[in-house]
Amino acid sequence: MAADPGAGGALSQFLLLFAPLLAIWYFLVIRPQQQQRRKTQAMLQNLKTGDRVVTSGGIYGTIVSFRNGVVQLQIANQVRVDVARSAITGMVTEETGGEAKK
Numbered sequence: 591m592a593a594d595p596g597a598g599g600a601l602s603q604f605l606l607l608f609a610p611l612l613a614i615w616y617f618l619v620i621r622p623q624q625q626q627r628r629k630t631q632a633m634l635q636n637l638k639t640g641d642r643v644v645t646s647g648g649i650y651g652t653i654v655s656f657r658n659g660v661v662q663l664q665i666a667n668q669v670r671v672d673v674a675r676s677a678i679t680g681m682v683t684e685e686t687g688g689e690a691k692k
Contacts, residue, residue, distance in 0.1 A: 634675055635659070642682040645673050650682060 637643070641653045643663070651663030651671070659673050 630679075631662045633681060634678060639679065643678045643681050644682055647678045648678065649673070664678070 592669060593621040598681075637653060637656075639653050639655065642650070643653060643661075644650050645663075649663070649665055649671070653661055654664045655662045656675075659675050661675050661678065662670050662672050664670050
């Protein structure tokens with residue numbers, strides 16, 4: 591018995607329909623997420639003592655020291671907290687008025 595000749599046409603129609611949808615999904619969802627992740631990784635690797643940062647919990651502070659994936663932040667006079675390096679979500683610049691720059 592020979593294969594149904596219409597099966598190949600259905601598969602090609604299926605691919606013609608979904609290939610553009612997958613391309614659109616890639617450019618609207620996946621690629622921007624990858625770019626944001628790369629940007630965040632670069633920011634975390636370039637942190638240095640004295641930088642003003644904001645954490646994922648909304649705590650603003652100045653970096654005092656680093657230790658094995660832990661960053662010590664000074665959030666007020668005589669108040670220091672240890673946070674995971676991955677908890678830092680952005681740098682704070684003076685021109686943003688206290689808002690995090692991502």
